[in-house]
Amino acid sequence: MSGPLFSRTLAWQRTRWIIVSLAIFGWGVLIPVVYAAFSDTFRDLANSGVFPEELMNFGSGSLFSLPGAVTLGTQHPLAISMLAIFAVGATSTAIAGERQRGTLEVLLARPLGRRGVYVTVLVALLLVVLAVLAALLAGFIAGAAIQNVLDDLPLEQMPLVLLNGFLLWAAFATFGMAASVTFDRTGPAIGVSLAYLILNYFLEILGSLWRDVAWTQEYSLFHHFQPTEILAGDLDPTDLVILAIAAVVPIVYALIVFPRRDLAAPS
Amino acid sequence: MRSPNAPPDRRAPRPDRCYAARVEASGTNAVISTRELTKHYGGAVAALEGLTLDVRPGEIFGFLGPNGAGKSTMIRTLLGFLHPTSGSATVLGMDIVRESVAIRGLTGYLPGGVALYDSMTGEQVLEYFARLQGREAYRRDELVERLQMPQVDLRRRVRDYSRGMRQKIGVIQALQHDPELAILDEPTEGLDPLMQHAFYGILADLRAEGRTIFFSSHVLSEVERVCDRVGIIRHGRLMAVHEVRELLARRRRKVAIQWRGAAPDPDSLPGLEDVTVDGDRLFGTLSGDVAAFVRAVASPSLEDLTIEPASLEEAFLEYYADDAAISPPSDEAAVPAATQAEAGG
Numbered sequence: 001m002s003g004p005l006f007s008r009t010l011a012w013q014r015t016r017w018i019i020v021s022l023a024i025f026g027w028g029v030l031i032p033v034v035y036a037a038f039s040d041t042f043r044d045l046a047n048s049g050v051f052p053e054e055l056m057n058f059g060s061g062s063l064f065s066l067p068g069a070v071t072l073g074t075q076h077p078l079a080i081s082m083l084a085i086f087a088v089g090a091t092s093t094a095i096a097g098e099r100q101r102g103t104l105e106v107l108l109a110r111p112l113g114r115r116g117v118y119v120t121v122l123v124a125l126l127l128v129v130l131a132v133l134a135a136l137l138a139g140f141i142a143g144a145a146i147q148n149v150l151d152d153l154p155l156e157q158m159p160l161v162l163l164n165g166f167l168l169w170a171a172f173a174t175f176g177m178a179a180s181v182t183f184d185r186t187g188p189a190i191g192v193s194l195a196y197l198i199l200n201y202f203l204e205i206l207g208s209l210w211r212d213v214a215w216t217q218e219y220s221l222f223h224h225f226q227p228t229e230i231l232a233g234d235l236d237p238t239d240l241v242i243l244a245i246a247a248v249v250p251i252v253y254a255l256i257v258f259p260r261r262d263l264a265a266p267s
Numbered sequence: 268m269r270s271p272n273a274p275p276d277r278r279a280p281r282p283d284r285c286y287a288a289r290v291e292a293s294g295t296n297a298v299i300s301t302r303e304l305t306k307h308y309g310g311a312v313a314a315l316e317g318l319t320l321d322v323r324p325g326e327i328f329g330f331l332g333p334n335g336a337g338k339s340t341m342i343r344t345l346l347g348f349l350h351p352t353s354g355s356a357t358v359l360g361m362d363i364v365r366e367s368v369a370i371r372g373l374t375g376y377l378p379g380g381v382a383l384y385d386s387m388t389g390e391q392v393l394e395y396f397a398r399l400q401g402r403e404a405y406r407r408d409e410l411v412e413r414l415q416m417p418q419v420d421l422r423r424r425v426r427d428y429s430r431g432m433r434q435k436i437g438v439i440q441a442l443q444h445d446p447e448l449a450i451l452d453e454p455t456e457g458l459d460p461l462m463q464h465a466f467y468g469i470l471a472d473l474r475a476e477g478r479t480i481f482f483s484s485h486v487l488s489e490v491e492r493v494c495d496r497v498g499i500i501r502h503g504r505l506m507a508v509h510e511v512r513e514l515l516a517r518r519r520r521k522v523a524i525q526w527r528g529a530a531p532d533p534d535s536l537p538g539l540e541d542v543t544v545d546g547d548r549l550f551g552t553l554s555g556d557v558a559a560f561v562r563a564v565a566s567p568s569l570e571d572l573t574i575e576p577a578s579l580e581e582a583f584l585e586y587y588a589d590d591a592a593i594s595p596p597s598d599e600a601a602v603p604a605a606t607q608a609e610a611g612g
Binding site: 002003004101105107110112262263264266 | 308339340343346347348349350367368369371372374375376378379380381382383384386395396398399400401437440441
């Protein structure tokens with residue numbers, strides 16, 4: 001770990017970090033508001049049979065309960081886009097961007113091992129992802145408090161939701177970093193990382209909307225982030241293990257591949 | 268940054284001088300020592316081929332070659348950016364594969380076409396690199412002054428810098444921590460003549476203080492000006508290593524002489540060749556001892572004498588004019604054994 005590199009990595013994300021944290025906090029506040037205002041209406045709509053049951057559950061979330069709304073809030077494309085700014089965008093460009101600009105050469109001219117550089121940048125970006133996720137959950141709590149529905153939200157389970165969510169986004173972040181140490185250009189690194197995220201999301205949403213292929217959800221990392229179950233006290237440790245494995249495998253890959261790569265002169 | 272008024276502390280005792288013992292222990296007494304260093308890309312493209320070279324402590328070693336000859340590949344291999352295909356090398360007595368991080372702790376590196384962080388100011392860039400280096404920026408103030416980077420420029424963002432200013436920051440970041448060895452890839456690229464002159468002065472001072480400089484360039488005139496020895500690389504092969512002094516001594520000089528009255532017999536002038544006479548003027552090429560020639564030419568009838576110093580470039584061209592070793596590397600037999608032996612330093 002390099003202290004100056006760690007500080008610099010955080011400093012580079014600072015502005016985006018603040019803006020996105022505020023935005024995602026606002027989004028989190030909005031979810032209990034929508035739940036308090038529209039849950040009965042949605043329940044009536046669901047019971048009326050006008051809409052297919054599948055459409056009343058987006059991913060694993062719904063507006064029929066606050067935990068369901070929390071899940072909906074975390075799996076909504078807006079929340080995913082905001083988290084992906086760091087878990088995919090920042091990670092996939094971290095090393096590949098330095099390489100593309102030519103600054104990796106000046107950085108590695110210092111007494112820093114490549115593994116040290118990788119670990120430092122990864123830890124800094126994971127910290128950013130954790131903070132953004134925490135802002136989202138804080139928004140849920142604040143929104144629930146504003147709407148006086150805090151009793152519907154078991155706060156003692158929130159740390160587990162944070163842990164589960166962090167493992168999910170850490171899996172995408174480590175994948176992004178693995179892509180970043182593999183490519184010399186940011187384009188392919190972002191492309192591969194984004195494709196990985198979209199594929200996982202597609203499998204989750206496809207399985208939730210089309211019951212015949214519900215099995216596809218098992219292959220999506222998003223399916224192993226279940227705030228509804230955690231808030232109901234039914235955490236499945238297997239989900240944590242699967243996500244932890246998905247996060248660790250790219251780390252192992254990067255720690256092997258990055259130090260062995262030839263870093264030819266930037267073209 | 269330290270105050271510009273602070274007394275220079277570049278000669279202050281430093282805690283990291285143990286490298287000298289390691290250099291001695293390595294058995295080569297060379298700051299950079301490569302043995303049959305080879306780098307192939309993709310198993311086929313030979314960027315370096317069997318390069319054997321010793322760079323002595325306290326010298327400025329010029330590494331010359333045209334673009335694509337393998338200069339940057341050599342430097343990148345020494346610093347651990349590239350992994351050698353075969354052969355071995357030590358820098359400051361440390362193995363380039365196993366001890367790369369430690370090597371970089373004692374080395375200053377200026378990459379060719381240096382890239383910096385555009386969103387940072389020059390001052391922030393220098394401070395950031397100094398912190399990453401983990402050594403005090405002993406020489407920063409001195410370098411800033413000598414390369415004429417005023418504070419107002421250092422406080423501007425790098426994105427607003429000209430190419431020359433970026434290069435100056437590149438030079439300062441490479442040397443500010445007073446490294447034992449400076450590896451500089453085309454360091455004067457983008458510097459104006461005045462700054463090139465200042466840079467040569469900095470190199471001379473570093474040498475005087477016992478630092479070693481490995482300096483790649485394709486500009487022969489600057490190598491002639493600053494280097495003690497020069498290695499020529501071509502198609503990834505080290506063609507020769509020479510003392511610059513020796514090269515300059517063996518070079519030919521253009522001579523023009525004018526007499527009042529009849530010119531003397533050219534055969535009586537030692538070392539003069541390719542003679543042409545145009546009335547009272549004589550032109551020729553001088554090789555060998557200049558003093559003997561001047562003694563022979565001195566007479567009351569001598570009106571004018573011009574001895575034009577041939578450039579190092581001409582010396583090299585002469586040296587290799589009939590040398591088959593200049594052929595492409597596929598012609599392995601063409602590399603003369605004597606040249607390979609000399610390359611060992």
